[in-house]
Amino acid sequence: MRPLITTFCGLIAILCVLFLVHKLLRFGHRDKRLPPGPPTIPILGNAHLIPSHGLHLKFKEWSDKYGNIFSLKIGAGTVIVLSDRRAVHDLIGKRSAIYSERPLDNNSEVAFGGENFAFLHATPSWRAQRKVASQYLAPKSIDDKIAPIQEAETCQLVHDLLETPDQFFAHIKRVTASIAAIAIFGFRAPTVDSHWTTINPTCEPGSYLPIEQFPILKYIPDRWAPSKARAKHCYRAVTAIWVDARKRVEKRRQNGDERSSMADRVLSGEVKFDVPLTPTQLSNFFGTLHQGGADTTSSMVLTHVLYLAKHPLVQHKARLELDCVCGTERMPTWADFKDLPYINCIIKEGLRLRPVSPVGVPHRVSRDDWFDGLLIPKDATIFFPPHALNSPFEDPETYNPDRFLGRPKLAMDYAGSPDYMNRDHYAYGGGRRICVGIHLAERMQWRIVGKLLWAFEIKPAVDEETGKSVNLDLDAYVDGFLMQPAPYKVRFTPRSEKHARIIQQDFKNIEDFLKKWE
Numbered sequence: 237m238r239p240l241i242t243t244f245c246g247l248i249a250i251l252c253v254l255f256l257v258h259k260l261l262r263f264g265h266r267d268k269r270l271p272p273g274p275p276t277i278p279i280l281g282n283a284h285l286i287p288s289h290g291l292h293l294k295f296k297e298w299s300d301k302y303g304n305i306f307s308l309k310i311g312a313g314t315v316i317v318l319s320d321r322r323a324v325h326d327l328i329g330k331r332s333a334i335y336s337e338r339p340l341d342n343n344s345e346v347a348f349g350g351e352n353f354a355f356l357h358a359t360p361s362w363r364a365q366r367k368v369a370s371q372y373l374a375p376k377s378i379d380d381k382i383a384p385i386q387e388a389e390t391c392q393l394v395h396d397l398l399e400t401p402d403q404f405f406a407h408i409k410r411v412t413a414s415i416a417a418i419a420i421f422g423f424r425a426p427t428v429d430s431h432w433t434t435i436n437p438t439c440e441p442g443s444y445l446p447i448e449q450f451p452i453l454k455y456i457p458d459r460w461a462p463s464k465a466r467a468k469h470c471y472r473a474v475t476a477i478w479v480d481a482r483k484r485v486e487k488r489r490q491n492g493d494e495r496s497s498m499a500d501r502v503l504s505g506e507v508k509f510d511v512p513l514t515p516t517q518l519s520n521f522f523g524t525l526h527q528g529g530a531d532t533t534s535s536m537v538l539t540h541v542l543y544l545a546k547h548p549l550v551q552h553k554a555r556l557e558l559d560c561v562c563g564t565e566r567m568p569t570w571a572d573f574k575d576l577p578y579i580n581c582i583i584k585e586g587l588r589l590r591p592v593s594p595v596g597v598p599h600r601v602s603r604d605d606w607f608d609g610l611l612i613p614k615d616a617t618i619f620f621p622p623h624a625l626n627s628p629f630e631d632p633e634t635y636n637p638d639r640f641l642g643r644p645k646l647a648m649d650y651a652g653s654p655d656y657m658n659r660d661h662y663a664y665g666g667g668r669r670i671c672v673g674i675h676l677a678e679r680m681q682w683r684i685v686g687k688l689l690w691a692f693e694i695k696p697a698v699d700e701e702t703g704k705s706v707n708l709d710l711d712a713y714v715d716g717f718l719m720q721p722a723p724y725k726v727r728f729t730p731r732s733e734k735h736a737r738i739i740q741q742d743f744k745n746i747e748d749f750l751k752k753w754e
């Protein structure tokens with residue numbers, strides 16, 4: 237009897253081992269109902285194929301090979317990449333009720349403390365924050381309240397470039413940070429080293445353990461996982477900065493100095509959230525908006541300047557319009573938008589060709605869904621990379637603002653249109669999560685590029701040793717959380733004595749207005 241029991245137990249043990257091996261080999265395996273994708277290997281799936289840099293280029297390569305809708309397996313997780321405009325329109329747009337979550341990611345939840353509304357899941361609190369932000373940043377509200385600030389700040393930018401053109405990187409960072417700081421906190425950044433220019437924290441969570449995809453990693457003790465401590469530190473450091481920012485506004489208000497910023501309106505009770513926020517959540521809400529507004533826009537402006545310096549003919553075309561509408565008497569303002577359509581073409585082409593986030597910000601689907609017979613499983617991470625959605629354009633890798641002649645509207649008009657093949661670009665994302673600052677961003681870029689082109693010839697710098705123009709490398713980008721051009725050198729030469737005089741005069745006229753925000 238005993239040998240029979242032993243044999244039976246042995247059999248059970250072998251079956252258990254076989255089951256576990258089978259389970260292990262299936263872990264990371266692609267379900268046949270999913271969109272196609274690169275072959276998987278056990279456990280990792282496709283995780284070993286993800287490059288540390290240039291993910292947008294890899295996405296493009298995979299979409300050419302496996303189709304415009306492809307999938308990746310990262311351990312237990314699924315990633316779906318949409319490089320198809322119809323799919324983006326149908327899923328991210330029309331079905332946005334289930335495609336508006338953010339990916340499950342324990343590390344960023346710790347790093348943001350669940351308080352950065354750009355990374356919140358689609359909770360009632362996210363909806364409440366989004367509502368307040370989008371009302372304040374709606375076109376009419378911006379054109380009523382923020383427009384004079386934007387015009388004045390861009391006048392200072394042009395003046396700064398006249399005085400110290402070599403510092404153009406810093407000047408461009410200052411102006412976007414200052415406009416965002418006035419709009420959100422009611423304070424400005426008068427110089428490149430002032431508090432509100434340098435406030436933006438650069439704390440990024442860095443590399444970390446992908447617990448959602450490989451659940452076994454959660455058993456690694458905290459002391460062996462420095463990323464966990466880093467994420468906690470990140471939350472504390474960033475929150476401290478934004479709490480301090482909110483307190484500065486409160487102190488100013490206590491001294492009887494009430495202004496018309498978003499923070500002032502919330503703190504005065506004029507604006508209320510449908511779901512109340514704690515003081516710390518409120519600080520992080522303001523901070524998220526400032527962060528979203530400042531560096532994204534300056535990175536884009538630096539792209540516009542880089543490409544303009546390399547393309548004198550594009551500058552020339554813009555100036556034909558500028559000279560006709562404004563002459564040498566005045567700089568362009570937003571009121572000239574309709575009469576200067578080529579500036580809008582330049583903005584669109586920069587955003588299309590070099591979006592700050594070429595893979596886009598991922599969404600997550602909240603339940604199983606189907607598209608063209610393909611399964612999009614619950615909790616899959618959804619990318620719709622702007623870079624891969626350029627296919628309707630002829631010669632998409634070439635910089636050519638002319639391609640947007642005949643498309644005179646702003647990005648939001650095309651994003652909301654059912655004519656998805658005519659959409660200009662996807663640089664602001666899509667669906668219910670589309671960039672909440674899109675109207676401010678469009679106006680900031682237009683005002684800056686319009687004034688720069690009116691005021692200066694933008695040319696590559698001259699090498700002091702050779703006396704020749706330096707080469708500007710259009711592919712030299714720093715690939716971080718945001719893509720921005722690596723440092724480069726250009727010259728800003730005033731177009732004439734008269735242009736320089738107008739710049740000086742305009743600056744004198746706005747100096748006192750801007751001082752009110754210091």
Ligand code: HEM
Nearest residue numbers: 354528529532533536597663664665666669671672673677
């Ligand atoms: C050229 C400038 C800008 C670009 C290219 C840009 C791009 C983006 C993108 C791609 C997203 C993700 C959209 C999605 O998930 O589908 C986003 C979200 C966001 N942006 Fe912008 N953005 C810019 C300027 C701004 C400005 C000026 C602000 C605020 C003042 C802002 C605040 C935000 C916020 C708060 C979110 C998160 C929205 C949410 O998750 O509901 N951005 N932006």
